[in-house]
């Protein structure tokens with residue numbers, strides 16, 4: 001299951017949570033219970049790396065099974 005990063009719209013608290021795609025709209029801030037928005041930083045980076053074949057995004061793998069970049 002992928003980890004998603006969220007930021008609270010109320011208090012700005014950032015956290016990562018294991019949640020299925022179906023339920024990620026139901027995630028609330030663990031600090032204040034406010035609504036959160038999803039942060040796409042790591043997600044976008046991985047998508048870019050996999051679209052351009054050959055260039056690794058993390059530099060420590062050659063496109064095989066890498067726990068850092070997920071390629």
Ligand SMILES: [Zn+2]
Nearest residue numbers: 008011029032
């Ligand atoms: Zn909050």
